[in-house]
Structures are given as structure tokens and as C-alpha cells.
Amino acid sequence: MNKLLLTTAIAAVLTIPACANHVDKIDSDFASLDNDNDGLISKVEADDDNIWEHFSNIDTDLDGNISRVEYDTYMKLNTGRVAEDSEITESAFKAEIKKFDRIENSFAALDNDSSGxxxxxxxxxxxxxxxxxxxxxxxxxxxxxYxxxxxxxxxxxxxxxxxxxTTVKNK
Known part of the structure; x- marks a missing residue:
């Protein structure tokens, strides 16, 4: 019984890297996967893209959605192994914010309905x-x-x- 268990465990460990080589790489960035622009990639949005194979690994809070933070963390931890090009591979936060336009407006100007x-x-x-x-x-x-x-x-x-x-520095 112990030999069978040991053999099964060894086989499982040896097949994980082999299977990992057959997983499709993610070739889309977060924004293009978030079709409804709600800030999350749902299972439905991921279903017809190659991110589907990675979904359960990326969705670390198991809420059935991938947040931008979960996506970026996964991409950063798996740089080169899961992404097809450097734009996606560099999806980690500090690399990303350099590409973003800087925020120009104050909080009050962005809060159009004054809801806080x-x-x-x-x-x-x-x-x-x-x-x-x-x-x-x-x-x-x-x-x-805040x-x-x-x-x-x-x-x-x-x-x-x-x-x-300026507004933030004056607070």
C-alpha cells in the first residue's frame, strides 16, 4: 500500500511540470478581458479566452471573479511562463502605472454625483x-x-x- 501511494505521489509530481508546458499562455491584457468594464474578469468573460486554463490559479479569493490585483499578482509571479509578450508579462503594478495617464482631477471633480x-x-x-x-x-x-x-x-x-x-497635498 505504501509503495502504491509513493508511486502515485511521484507520478503526480513528475506530471505537473509536463502538463504545465501544455497550458496556453495568456495573450490578452486585463482591460481586453474585462468585457463589461466592471473591474473584474468573470468566468463568462474568461470562458472564450486562453485565460480560462489559469482561472482557478488566478482567482485566489475564490469569489468566481479575477480582480486586477489578482491578475497582476499572477502575471508577476509567473513572468515569462504564462504571458506571450512583454506588455502582458510586465503587468506588475510598478510597470503598469508608468503606462497610465496620471490622475489630473481632484476627488470632488471625479465624484460626479457627490456620493462620497x-x-x-x-x-x-x-x-x-x-x-x-x-x-x-x-x-x-x-x-x-480615503x-x-x-x-x-x-x-x-x-x-x-x-x-x-495639489488637493491631496493640501489635506
């Missing part, structure tokens, strides 16, 4: 949209003034300029 939060809809088509998944640290799909201020205070001129940077 910036929703995904309010962030859409604005300079904050690419930053949204990083700013929304509690993953409630909205950005509070999250906005903390993000800009932490990363400064790398992520913000003009009114956004």
Missing part, C-alpha cells in the same frame, strides 16, 4: 480608470476619498499631477 465615492461608471473614460483597481483597496467597486488620498500620497507624481496632486 467614485464609482466605476464615474471613473470610466477618465484618467483614473486604469488606476481604479489599484485605488479600490477594499474591492467594493468604488473609491472612497482610498484616493492614500493612493496619491503613497505614489505621488508617479500617479497624479495638477489638481489631484
Amino acid at each position: 465615492y467614485i464609482s466605476i461608471e464615474e471613473a470610466d473614460d477618465d484618467d483614473i480608470s486604469n488606476h481604479f483597481g489599484y485605488i479600490d483597496t477594499n474591492n467594493d467597486r468604488r473609491v472612497s476619498q 482610498e484616493f488620498t492614500s493612493y496619491i500620497n503613497k505614489y505621488g507624481k508617479d500617479v497624479a499631477e495638477d489638481e489631484a496632486l
